Amino acid sequence: MAEKSPVKEVAFSESIPISNSNQLKQSPQFSAKLTTPTPPISDIPSTPTSRLPPVDADVIHVPSYSRWFSWDKIDSCESRFLPEFFDGRSSKGPSLYKYYRNSIIKLFRENPSRKITFTEARRNLVGDVGSIRRVFDFLDHWGLINYSASSALSKPSKNTASNNKSSDSPSLESPSTAAPTPKQSSTSRRFCGECKSLCTIACFVCDKYDSTLCARCYVRGNFRVGLSNADFRRVEISDEAKADWSEKETLLLLEAIMHYGDDWKKVAQHVGGRTEKECVAHFVKLPFGEEYLGHPLSDDAESGFDPNKSMRLTPLADASNPIMAQSAFLSALAGVEIAEAAAQAAVNILSKIDDTTASRGGNGSLERNAKQESEISSNGDANQNALERAYADAKSQLDKEEQDIERAITEITEVQMKEIQDKILRFEEMDLLMEKERQQLESMKHLLFIDQLNLSFRKNSN
Amino acid sequence: MKSLASASWKAPLKFRMPTAENLIPIRLDIEVDGQRYKDAFTWNPYDPDSEVVMFAKRTVKDLKLSPGFLPQIVQSIQLATFRSYEGQDMYVGDKIVPIKLDLRVNHTIIRDQFLWDLNNFDSDPEEFARTLCKDLGIEDPEVGPAISLAIREQLYEIAIQNVTSARENRLNKKGRRAAEHFPISKASGAALDLMKLFSFRSSVVRKRKEWDNYKPILDLLSNEDVDALEAKEERSGL
Numbered sequence: 202m203a204e205k206s207p208v209k210e211v212a213f214s215e216s217i218p219i220s221n222s223n224q225l226k227q228s229p230q231f232s233a234k235l236t237t238p239t240p241p242i243s244d245i246p247s248t249p250t251s252r253l254p255p256v257d258a259d260v261i262h263v264p265s266y267s268r269w270f271s272w273d274k275i276d277s278c279e280s281r282f283l284p285e286f287f288d289g290r291s292s293k294g295p296s297l298y299k300y301y302r303n304s305i306i307k308l309f310r311e312n313p314s315r316k317i318t319f320t321e322a323r324r325n326l327v328g329d330v331g332s333i334r335r336v337f338d339f340l341d342h343w344g345l346i347n348y349s350a351s352s353a354l355s356k357p358s359k360n361t362a363s364n365n366k367s368s369d370s371p372s373l374e375s376p377s378t379a380a381p382t383p384k385q386s387s388t389s390r391r392f393c394g395e396c397k398s399l400c401t402i403a404c405f406v407c408d409k410y411d412s413t414l415c416a417r418c419y420v421r422g423n424f425r426v427g428l429s430n431a432d433f434r435r436v437e438i439s440d441e442a443k444a445d446w447s448e449k450e451t452l453l454l455l456e457a458i459m460h461y462g463d464d465w466k467k468v469a470q471h472v473g474g475r476t477e478k479e480c481v482a483h484f485v486k487l488p489f490g491e492e493y494l495g496h497p498l499s500d501d502a503e504s505g506f507d508p509n510k511s512m513r514l515t516p517l518a519d520a521s522n523p524i525m526a527q528s529a530f531l532s533a534l535a536g537v538e539i540a541e542a543a544a545q546a547a548v549n550i551l552s553k554i555d556d557t558t559a560s561r562g563g564n565g566s567l568e569r570n571a572k573q574e575s576e577i578s579s580n581g582d583a584n585q586n587a588l589e590r591a592y593a594d595a596k597s598q599l600d601k602e603e604q605d606i607e608r609a610i611t612e613i614t615e616v617q618m619k620e621i622q623d624k625i626l627r628f629e630e631m632d633l634l635m636e637k638e639r640q641q642l643e644s645m646k647h648l649l650f651i652d653q654l655n656l657s658f659r660k661n662s663n
Numbered sequence: 664m665k666s667l668a669s670a671s672w673k674a675p676l677k678f679r680m681p682t683a684e685n686l687i688p689i690r691l692d693i694e695v696d697g698q699r700y701k702d703a704f705t706w707n708p709y710d711p712d713s714e715v716v717m718f719a720k721r722t723v724k725d726l727k728l729s730p731g732f733l734p735q736i737v738q739s740i741q742l743a744t745f746r747s748y749e750g751q752d753m754y755v756g757d758k759i760v761p762i763k764l765d766l767r768v769n770h771t772i773i774r775d776q777f778l779w780d781l782n783n784f785d786s787d788p789e790e791f792a793r794t795l796c797k798d799l800g801i802e803d804p805e806v807g808p809a810i811s812l813a814i815r816e817q818l819y820e821i822a823i824q825n826v827t828s829a830r831e832n833r834l835n836k837k838g839r840r841a842a843e844h845f846p847i848s849k850a851s852g853a854a855l856d857l858m859k860l861f862s863f864r865s866s867v868v869r870k871r872k873e874w875d876n877y878k879p880i881l882d883l884l885s886n887e888d889v890d891a892l893e894a895k896e897e898r899s900g901l
Contacts, residue, residue: 300793304804318725323704325804327789327811329686330718331710 261313264344272303282339285332301326301336309346316347446483454480485523551588685709688815691739695731703812705789706740715740762817764879768809770889771801775879779814781821788814799881 269276275295279302280287286298304326309317323333340346446454450472457471457480465477472480532540690703702722719736722728764775775795780786792811801807869877884892 319721320725324808327792327807329705329707331707331714334714334718334721 261310262348264348267343267345270343270345275299279339283335285335297328298336301328301333302340305337305340306345450475451483451487454484458484548587555588686815688812688819689740690812690816691736693732693735693739695735696729698728698732700726700728700732700736704808705812705815760817760821762814764810764813766806766809766813767884767892768806769803770884770886771803771806772882772884773799773801773806773810773879774882776877779818781818788818795879799879801881 263270269278275287275298279298280295283298286295305317305322308322308325319334319337322337323330326333337346453472454468454475457468461467461471465481469475469477469480475483532544535543686705686707688703689706691700692702693700715737718740719733722736723730723732759778759780762777762779764773766773788811789807791814792807795801795810796807
């Protein structure tokens with residue numbers, strides 16, 4: 202259908218945010234057609250007019266993440282976010298959805314400089330207000346209505362949580378910012394990444410994606426795809442104040458790490474005033490240049506690093522395991538052969554050490570290795586784990602075999618029991634059916650009796 | 664007396680609107696601090712109750728009403744009555760009921776009468792309203808929702824009547840045989856119409872003199888007429 206005015210797309214610039222590269226990971230979860238909006242730059246200037254084209258009365262602006270929209274077609278993201286129209290149960294069909302969507306958008310585009318309210322939209326549409334509201338919210342979030350250049354910057358990218366088993370409302374989750382400003386973690390005042398309200402008593406921090414939620418948003422489940430309740434840890438605002446690391450403390454921390462390597466107890470002692478966990482957490486959060494200093498793998502001692510290169514290489518990092526992230530990054534920087542050689546050398550030395558301890562220890566070698574393994578893993582040096590892991594693997598495989606056999610046996614008995622249960626159920630059903638039939642017969646008998654009575658009455662009255 | 668019982672006794676169903684979607688009509692008329700808010704819409708009772716609050720908040724925000732409206736709106740969306748009926752049974756016989764429309768929406772007046780099959784649980788008042796507006800070329804988009812709402816209200820009333828009549832039957836101790844007669848006799852003029860209409864004596868085609876009754880009448884008012892009518896309604900306390 203011909204549109205009244207041309208539609209121009211406003212594309213946000215595609216720069217990668219400074220803090221975390223993890224937002225990029227969201228794209229594989231959506232369709233490849235860039236339905237994932239790009240996160241805004243964290244240093245957006247305060248005057249919007251200097252960056253975006255002026256609002257033109259004849260041109261409708263649509264954000265770039267909504268370029269899938271077309272009048273006649275229904276996109277897969279629409280069916281994902283509004284499933285009620287697309288499953289077969291209710292009579293609400295895709296054509297009904299299209300009718301709602303097109304009428305709402307038409308209504309908005311008649312006067313694009315003015316925002317339409319939900320009440321106006323639903324007044325004009327035939328249908329139940331709940332579903333109309335959901336369609337309206339969906340269009341609102343994706344910038345297809347009520348979207349103008351001045352409001353563009355206040356509506357950053359949208360990610361909706363698809364794993365919302367905790368929330369009972371079928372509505373869309375409110376949009377969440379993908380990249381909270383990196384400054385936020387350094388100031389003592391915490392703002393929620395979702396509803397932008399000041400966090401008062403407690404807030405919930407996710408270290409994976411470095412986002413902060415106020416208690417309300419956390420409870421309502423307003424977080425992004427891929428996160429669940431367990432990924433957040435509770436942070437009291439009262440001890441936020443002392444959570445900011447001063448320069449001195451950071452220096453102490455780094456010194457301690459250089460001296461003591463992976464013994465976090467000693468590091469914590471050295472820093473003073475910080476628990477082990479805090480030290481580890483802060484160390485992990487430090488920018489990559491510093492993490493260099495304590496790492497045994499790298500042979501090069503570059504003091505600085507090429508920022509462009511680091512940007513390109515950060516996607517390799519698997520952020521869930523910070524140590525692996527370190528080693529991946531460093532090995533990438535150093536080059537493949539060098540990293541290989543270093544790893545090989547480390548493994549060789551480890552095996553030599555192990556042999557000596559094994560010959561010395563005798564019987565208890567395995568246990569000691571296991572203990573070493575746990576020590577080492579708690580200290581977090583990934584390369585020494587390899588040999589110990591091999592030992593542990595063999596043992597675990599044996600155990601697994603045993604468990605498998607047991608499981609098979611239990612499964613067989615379960616199946617048998619289920620058979621018996623099914624049979625019982627079947628019999629019960631048949632019983633019910635028989636009962637129903639009997640009742641029906643009875644009622645028919647009654648009807649027959651009535652008919653007979655009527656007949657006899659008539660006969661007598663005639 | 665012919666025994667109609669054998670033909671139309673059906674197992675009782677749980678209470679619901681006899682339409683494809685179980686939506687209930689809601690009409691609001693609240694006055695707070697001198698501001699008057701009148702509205703009518705359909706609601707899906709299976710939405711969680713948090714929807715009521717959200718809807719109320721949005722409406723207050725969109726229409727810039729005073730915040731005193733919020734609790735009033737929440738209360739008025741009376742789902743309590745629906746829930747009280749929800750578990751009950753209702754009898755649905757072979758009922759075809761006449762539905763009458765007599766509405767004024769902004770500048771449009773529409774009057775119509777038609778028959779509606781209560782047994783058809785796939786019926787859809789919304790679709791009927793949409794088609795009617797399209798066929799009659801009604802330009803005002805607010806007429807459609809008003810029509811579907813009027814239909815739903817009447818269906819709702821009838822459904823409630825069915826529930827109460829079913830309840831009375833159960834309390835009635837005259838035994839089962841008598842009980843089966845009741846839904847038939849109580850099924851107002853509509854069911855008997857059905858037998859009369861479709862019996863072998865008359866034809867299915869409507870009689871000429873009834874044609875005018877069943878035609879939709881559409882009227883467009885001028886501004887003065889609208890004002891006059893509104894003033895009259897205010898005076899009569901609508």
